[in-house]
Amino acid sequence: MPPITHLLWQLIRYAQRLYWVDTLLWLFILGLPAVPGLIIREFFDTLTGESRFGASPWVWIGLLLAVGVARVVAIFVGRITKTQHRFLISGLVRHNLLHELLKRPGAELATGGADGQNASPGEILSYFRDDAAQIEDVVVGTNEIFGAGVFAVGSVALLISVNPTMTLLVFLPLCAIALLAHQAEHRLKRYRRASRQATQQVTGLIGELFTAVQAVKVAGAEAQMLEELEERCDRRRDLMVRDQVFTAILNSGFENIVSIGTGLILLVASQSLGTQGDLTVGDFALFVYYLSFVTYFLAFLGGFIATIKQSEVSFERMGKLVGAWEGERVGGWESRRVGAWERGQVDDTSTHEITESQPSTLPPTHPLIYPSTHPPTLPPPHPLTHPHPLYLKPILSSGPALPSMVTTIASEPLNELRVEGLTYCYPGGGGISDISFTLTQGSLTVITGRVGAGKTTLLRVLLGLLPRQSGVLYWNGQPILDPATFLVPPRAAYTPQIPQLFSASLRENLLLGLSDTVGQEQLDRAIATAVFDRDLAAMPEGLDTLIGTRGFRLSGGQKQRAAAARMLLRQPALMVFDDLSSALDVETEQRLWEQIFTPSTHPPLPPTCLVVSHRPSVLNRASQILFLENGRIQS
């Protein structure tokens, strides 16, 4: 992991203008209380007849009130800028976390689970909520500590002018704070990691319980599951209390060190007061007042150091979740930048091998992405702190226009897709090994074999949903560097065994972002080809039917046919189906294949199909059959 200062600096640079405006405001807010110190001295010196100005005491009281009002106004404005800045920072971190998670191969779960294994969606929530909030706190805290630091330094200078020897004593509590923070670091991080993991275990279980309500009820396991949840909540409570109490003890330790130090300094200062001493009553009041600035800063600094240590844990956790700390520069974020570029490319260069040795082909950074463009000599921003636009409305102007979501990947006819030596093994065993075959334009290739033979795995590795360990894919003779970003509509589309639908209308599920480019006729044709027309006719609200969370109002077969219609709507050159047998009976499946291979259905060329199936009717139609056994093709 890069040093925390490096990561924080990148986040500070993200919204520099707002950061410095906010810093100035906080300097003002923190600095205004310094003015009353001077006023108080003059007030007391006026009372004792030692003032140089000879003004009435009421003048000083009036000034004191004016400073108070100015401070209230500054705090009000400062809160607005602070809130905006907070949202920007945590928004960026959350955006980057999501962005990195989405870049993972689609069928591969993220690491970073509380048990050291894969993290479930419920567990991942805690990263988005707690760890992002922690980083937000530390970044916005830097300008407060900066403001407090500036005035502490100024105050020390003033104190030195009053009494240099006494001022030196201020450094004693500073040393004690640094020592205490250093001693506590290890425990602080350990407690924080443990409490975060315990939170993850609770959110993870809640997530799983919500998705498996039916299974829990069928198994009559409600009591056991609640007991498990209660246990995890108890454990979380204990660990959270330990974490919070330790942080509170540490903070009170810092404050007590500072208070004891202040007491000692004042004791020494009081010796210099009076007729024999060299301090006037006004000087003493001034000394006491400015000393409080320094001591406030010292206690604040101690707490801030603790927050930085806890933020290191948050960065460390998030980095592990997205695999950002593994092989960072070489295989990690740099190469993924190239992948991201490849995904966004519209011209035919994306069919060519793209490597890191071609950095000059990277597009220039968008001005919205990174206002102060990175000099080439600086290391690139880290994936978690990488500057991306968030399109939030600025305080004083209207919000920026959102970018177009329409992807413009050129439609390319597929003449031939060649697969050579494709291999992928799951960590616990199983997978596919050394798979080679060729798909030619307009052909139907059927993958068959026993359960667990590796059919689904083969489709997933081919489409880049799982990362291949070896092997090469060639699209019309050109190697595909990143299948996950290349084999997407309109080049290829996939209907999985268990399709994902969303809690929206049927129409929205089918179009899924294509609303501007697809006409009703095309929609009807896709629905008919997927043999979903009869189902639709039986729905009173037709395409406007709301299908519920993950499509729970549809049968398993309807979900798969709806997903097939969604795929057909994209008119992909390569169609990949994973076992439609639960969606279609023999007769309707015949209809589907006939429609797909009818030339008028898919102008200008019939698609190329890769299908997992056991059905004799499909096998009879096949141009090629791949029989899989133990992850290998049997000839």
Ligand SMILES: Nc1ncnc2c1ncn2[C@@H]1O[C@H](COP(=O)(O)OP(=O)(O)OP(=O)(O)O)[C@@H](O)[C@H]1O
């Ligand atoms: N996520 C996973 N993690 C670990 N092993 C897995 C995972 N998914 C599948 N496997 C294993 O890989 C092997 C191949 O699984 P795969 O799902 O590809 O088989 P399949 O031929 O599609 O089976 P089916 O006909 O039941 O769908 C199996 O032994 C399975 O246990």
